[in-house]
Amino acid sequence: MEDRLLKHVDLLIDRFPCLETCKKDIISAYNILEEAYSAGRKLLVAGNGGSASDSEHIVGELMKEFKLKRKIYAAQIDRMMKIDAEMGTVLAEHLQGSLPAISLVGEPSLTTAFMNDAVPVLIFAQQVNGLGRAGDVFLGISTSGNSKNVLYAAVAARSKGLKVIGLTGEKENRLMDFADVCIRVPETETYKIQELHLPVYHCLCLMLEDKFFGNN
Numbered sequence: 221m222e223d224r225l226l227k228h229v230d231l232l233i234d235r236f237p238c239l240e241t242c243k244k245d246i247i248s249a250y251n252i253l254e255e256a257y258s259a260g261r262k263l264l265v266a267g268n269g270g271s272a273s274d275s276e277h278i279v280g281e282l283m284k285e286f287k288l289k290r291k292i293y294a295a296q297i298d299r300m301m302k303i304d305a306e307m308g309t310v311l312a313e314h315l316q317g318s319l320p321a322i323s324l325v326g327e328p329s330l331t332t333a334f335m336n337d338a339v340p341v342l343i344f345a346q347q348v349n350g351l352g353r354a355g356d357v358f359l360g361i362s363t364s365g366n367s368k369n370v371l372y373a374a375v376a377a378r379s380k381g382l383k384v385i386g387l388t389g390e391k392e393n394r395l396m397d398f399a400d401v402c403i404r405v406p407e408t409e410t411y412k413i414q415e416l417h418l419p420v421y422h423c424l425c426l427m428l429e430d431k432f433f434g435n436n
C-alpha cells in the first residue's frame with residue numbers, strides 16, 4: 221500500500237490509540253474496497269438505528285467531495301459540451317467525482333412495502349439480492365454484530381459473489397462468520413462503539429478519496 225494512504229491510518233491511531241488493535245483489519249477492509257472500486261464496482265451499506273445514520277453518512281462521503289477536490293474527467297466534459305454547451309459548462313464546473321455507494325436504509329417505499337408484504341427481517345437481504353453484483357462490497361454495520369437483518373444480508377451478499385465487511389463492537393459475533401474482514405472496535409457499550417465507528421469509516425473514506433482523486 222502507498223505510504224500516503226497508510227498515513228491516514230497512522231493519523232487515525234495517533235488520534236484514537238485504542239484503535240491500534242483494529243489496524244490490520246482497517247487496512248484489509250480498505251484493500252477490499254480499493255479492489256472493488258478499481259474494477260468499477262460499488263458499495264452497499266446497511267445498519268439499524270445509529271448505524272443506519274452511519275450508513276447514510278458513509279454514502280455522503282463517497283458520492284461527493286469529502287476533503288479533496290474531485291474534478292470530473294475531461295472526456296466526460298467533452299461529451300456534455302457536445303450535447304448542450306450551456307448546460308455542459310454548468311455541469312463541468314460543478315459536478316464532482318463519485319465513488320458509487322448505496323445506503324440500503326434510504327428507500328422507504330421499498331422497505332415498507334417489503335416489510336408489509338413479506339418477511340421484515342429480510343429487507344436488507346432483498347435489497348442486496350436486487351442491487352448486488354459479483355465484485356461489489358456489502359458493509360454491514362452492527363454494534364453487536366448480531367443484527368438479524370444485517371446477517372441475512374451478509375449471507376445473501378456472499379451467495380451473489382460480493383465481498384463482506386463487518387463493522388462491530390469488540391465482542392465476538394455472528395457477523396464475523398460471514399465477513400471477509402470484521403473491524404471490531406474495542407468497546408462494548410453501544411454509544412461508545414458508535415463513537416469509534418465514525419473515525420474508522422472516515423479513515424476508509426479518506427483513503428479511498430486519496431487513492432482515486434488524490435492526483436486529480
